[in-house]
Amino acid sequence: MGTEHIRRALAQPVDGASAAAFRILFGAVMLLSSGRFVARGWVQELYVAPSFHFGWPGFQWLEPWPAWGLYLHMAVLAVAAAGVMLGLFYRVSALIFLLAFICLEFFDRTYYLNHYYLVSLIALLCCAMPLHRVASLDRLRGAVAGDTVPAWVPNLLRAQLAIVYFYAGLAKLDTDWLLRAEPLQTWLQVHADVPWVGPYLAVPAVAFAMAWAGALFDLSIGPLLLWRRTRSWAYLAVIVFHGLTGILFPIGVFPWVMVALTTIFFPPGWPRALSHATARASRPEGQESAGGLPRRPSCAPLAPAPAALLIAYLALQLLLPLRHMLYPGEVNWTEEGFRFAWRVMLIEKTGHVELRVHALDDSRSWTVLPAAELTPVQVRMMATQPDMIAQYARHVGQRFEAELGTPVRVHADAWAALNGRPPQRLIDPYADLSLDQGAFAHRDYILPLQ
Amino acid sequence: MRGRVSPWVLLAGCLLLACDSGAGVSPRRAALDGLIEHVFLPMMGDFGAAAATLSERAEALCAAPGDDTLEQARSAWQRARTPVKQLEVVAFGPHTLPPWRLDAQFDFWPVRPDSIEDVLGGDQVLYGGDAGAFALGASTKGLPAIEYLLHGPGVGTASFETESRRCDYLRALTADLELQAAELEAVWRQEFIPALRIEGEGGRYETIGESFGEVANGLGATLDIIRAEKIGRPFGEKSGGELQPDKLESRYAPRSTEDILDTLAGVEAVFTGRYGDHRTGGLAELLRLGNRPKDVTFQRHMDASVAALRAIEGSLEQALSDDPEGVQSALDALRELHIFLQVDLTQALAVTVTFGGSDGD
Numbered sequence: 001m002g003t004e005h006i007r008r009a010l011a012q013p014v015d016g017a018s019a020a021a022f023r024i025l026f027g028a029v030m031l032l033s034s035g036r037f038v039a040r041g042w043v044q045e046l047y048v049a050p051s052f053h054f055g056w057p058g059f060q061w062l063e064p065w066p067a068w069g070l071y072l073h074m075a076v077l078a079v080a081a082a083g084v085m086l087g088l089f090y091r092v093s094a095l096i097f098l099l100a101f102i103c104l105e106f107f108d109r110t111y112y113l114n115h116y117y118l119v120s121l122i123a124l125l126c127c128a129m130p131l132h133r134v135a136s137l138d139r140l141r142g143a144v145a146g147d148t149v150p151a152w153v154p155n156l157l158r159a160q161l162a163i164v165y166f167y168a169g170l171a172k173l174d175t176d177w178l179l180r181a182e183p184l185q186t187w188l189q190v191h192a193d194v195p196w197v198g199p200y201l202a203v204p205a206v207a208f209a210m211a212w213a214g215a216l217f218d219l220s221i222g223p224l225l226l227w228r229r230t231r232s233w234a235y236l237a238v239i240v241f242h243g244l245t246g247i248l249f250p251i252g253v254f255p256w257v258m259v260a261l262t263t264i265f266f267p268p269g270w271p272r273a274l275s276h277a278t279a280r281a282s283r284p285e286g287q288e289s290a291g292g293l294p295r296r297p298s299c300a301p302l303a304p305a306p307a308a309l310l311i312a313y314l315a316l317q318l319l320l321p322l323r324h325m326l327y328p329g330e331v332n333w334t335e336e337g338f339r340f341a342w343r344v345m346l347i348e349k350t351g352h353v354e355l356r357v358h359a360l361d362d363s364r365s366w367t368v369l370p371a372a373e374l375t376p377v378q379v380r381m382m383a384t385q386p387d388m389i390a391q392y393a394r395h396v397g398q399r400f401e402a403e404l405g406t407p408v409r410v411h412a413d414a415w416a417a418l419n420g421r422p423p424q425r426l427i428d429p430y431a432d433l434s435l436d437q438g439a440f441a442h443r444d445y446i447l448p449l450q
Numbered sequence: 451m452r453g454r455v456s457p458w459v460l461l462a463g464c465l466l467l468a469c470d471s472g473a474g475v476s477p478r479r480a481a482l483d484g485l486i487e488h489v490f491l492p493m494m495g496d497f498g499a500a501a502a503t504l505s506e507r508a509e510a511l512c513a514a515p516g517d518d519t520l521e522q523a524r525s526a527w528q529r530a531r532t533p534v535k536q537l538e539v540v541a542f543g544p545h546t547l548p549p550w551r552l553d554a555q556f557d558f559w560p561v562r563p564d565s566i567e568d569v570l571g572g573d574q575v576l577y578g579g580d581a582g583a584f585a586l587g588a589s590t591k592g593l594p595a596i597e598y599l600l601h602g603p604g605v606g607t608a609s610f611e612t613e614s615r616r617c618d619y620l621r622a623l624t625a626d627l628e629l630q631a632a633e634l635e636a637v638w639r640q641e642f643i644p645a646l647r648i649e650g651e652g653g654r655y656e657t658i659g660e661s662f663g664e665v666a667n668g669l670g671a672t673l674d675i676i677r678a679e680k681i682g683r684p685f686g687e688k689s690g691g692e693l694q695p696d697k698l699e700s701r702y703a704p705r706s707t708e709d710i711l712d713t714l715a716g717v718e719a720v721f722t723g724r725y726g727d728h729r730t731g732g733l734a735e736l737l738r739l740g741n742r743p744k745d746v747t748f749q750r751h752m753d754a755s756v757a758a759l760r761a762i763e764g765s766l767e768q769a770l771s772d773d774p775e776g777v778q779s780a781l782d783a784l785r786e787l788h789i790f791l792q793v794d795l796t797q798a799l800a801v802t803v804t805f806g807g808s809d810g811d
Contacts, residue, residue, distance in 0.1 A: 202740070348797060
């Protein structure tokens with residue numbers, strides 16, 4: 001009885017206007033982002049120029065296409081984003097966008113970003129959601145009918161975004177962030193030339209105030225956006241917060257993504273209300289939850305299988321960010337369980353790594369400086385991430401074994417500094433990194449943070 | 451609702467205020483301007499002056515070959531090496547970037563004796579008008595080629611008395627070097643400095659943070675080259691321990707160790723802001739302003755590296771085989787300096803290589 005009640009509530013039709021706005025804004029930002037990626041020369045710099053790519057475990061067979069293929073890939077991505085935005089062949093467009101986007105991410109994990117992960121999740125949800133029932137070309141061409149979407153649609157999107165904020169806030173409940181205001185102190189002192197606020201940013205008290213305010217924002221913004229009475233002010237806070245971080249930090253389109261996506265917290269009919277402001281002003285308060293359309297009669301409950309999928313998805317989203325607890329050590333240092341966990345803006349980490357290759361059948365040895373093969377961005381990202389160091393060590397080991405015809409050991413002389421601490425060894429220099437420890441196993445070659 | 455401030459009105463007000471704001475000179479911009487004015491440009495000026503002197507001495511040598519004129523030409527070559535090696539600390543700019551790639555025009559190393567011998571034994575026009583030396587490939591021109599002509603195996607006064615071709619080649623190369631030095635400074639002044647200072651639209655860098663980061667990251671990149679190419683490769687680190695003395699720079703002079711010391715002096719100049727009589731804040735002052743002084747640590751690593759290099763007995767070529775412990779000590783000290791520059795310094799300055807690129811987090 002209880003579950004049926006919930007499933008019935010989830011299936012309850014609500015105005016599809018806010019879902020349509022979400023679709024349009026998401027597609028527009030992704031279209032802009034695709035164009036920006038090409039215009040800035042990142043296709044060449046990030047995918048064409050490197051001779052080695054850090055593939056994801058299990059997907060190392062997936063190599064970037066040749067240059068022309070990559071530009072074609074970006075064109076497909078942009079067209080698919082436009083298809084999502086316009087609601088034209090929406091399901092196909094969303095699926096193509098998802099596959100093209102994930103494929104691009106899978107080419108090289110050097111470029112993993114939390115907001116790219118969020119985009120992938122939203123694209124996945126888009127494939128499963130009828131976001132094209134309102135304000136779409138599919139609607140115009142008669143491929144889809146109806147003005148409503150089931151209530152689980154906006155609610156799942158809200159839950160997804162609330163999870164992002166909540167875990168981003170939870171990760172900030174940490175001594176570096178709260179008691180040392182790091183890495184904010186380091187980052188803010190370099191922004192003295194930012195208009196208006198610049199001179200104040202180098203003041204430590206400002207860094208502390210921003211650290212605490214940032215944690216409070218992340219932890220509270222989900223509930224504040226959900227509560228009708230605080231929603232407008234909370235959304236203003238979203239704009240100010242992401243606007244400020246967008247000015248201060250190189251986070252690209254992320255602020256735009258969040259400002260666009262959080263509109264889903266408004267009532268389902270907000271776009272109609274916006275366009276009929278006068279009519280909305282005269283509407284009784286009680287109608288807001290159903291949006292601009294009158295409430296529909298009760299409907300059939302959400303089928304058990306989709307409901308189970310929905311729960312499984314949410315459970316995964318709730319558990320995945322906590323998996324770092326399965327590994328020993330400070331996650332910001334070891335980075336075991338760091339990705340896919342919304343641990344954003346938490347670390348200023350620098351590193352230096354070089355490899356020593358030893359032939360097993362004689363005393364010959366070689367020193368390999370990664371900069372000889374990798375791009376500066378790859379070197380920088382690898383030097384602080386133990387799993388990438390090990391991956392590169394295996395690559396170097398295999399290359400030497402093929403050239404020499406004899407097995408080799410590969411050791412890393414790897415140093416890193418985290419959030420203003422002095423440099424210290426990151427990797428046990430005696431560990432043979434040519435041995436694969438598995439993608440999910442604890443990497444015992446990572447030395448603990450002092 | 452009456453009497454309450456709408457969030458949207460507040461947002462509009464904030465945007466208006468933000469648009470009406472101005473920007474002051476940031477510490478990074480000041481540090482960058484100081485380095486350009488008091489370190490980089492003076493280095494280039496010294497390169498130009500040294501190239502002119504070398505050209506005069508080459509002319510004097512060819513006009514009157516003798517032990518003293520040969521020695522003066524060799525000394526002039528030595529002095530020209532110093533600013534060129536110091537300038538490696540800014541090797542990220544017109545040195546290596548297209549369309550300029552100027553470093554190959556004046557410092558292509560290691561020298562390729564066969565290519566130079568081909569020119570010496572050939573009959574192509576060396577210098578004159580638009581053709582000649584300027585059309586020669588990078589491997590047959592610049593300071594390394596001049597080194598080979600002045601210091602190569604068996605070269606003495608007699609070489610210039612009897613080989614007119616050697617003199618013609620030397621004249622052409624030194625004249626070309628003068629042009630290259632002038633070209634380097636001109637490209638910096640007219641194109642690259644405006645790019646570093648973010649003057650005008652569509653430059654290489656979008657913010658002072660980016661251009662300053664390029665300069666600061668240049669220190670670590672310089673150590674990369676010193677360790678991997680100037681010592682590591684000849685020492686066999688890339689060949690399983692097999693020594694490769696032919697990969698040394700300035701091996702005929704021999705000046706390999708002094709070249710490295712000069713390169714380190716360039717790194718020191720950027721950090722301290724002190725170059726000759728010139729004084730600016732450098733990176734050190736910026737760190738002090740940010741209450742993260744690194745002077746002592748930097749100097750400790752720099753002094754240890756310099757001391758270890760100076761402790762190498764004889765030429766670096768000899769030491770590769772005769773004093774491997776000394777070479778290894780130098781590499782170890784340089785490694786410590788390298789880690790400091792790439793980990794500690796970049797952390798303190800928050801100039802890690804961002805996604806040259808793409809976005810973060």
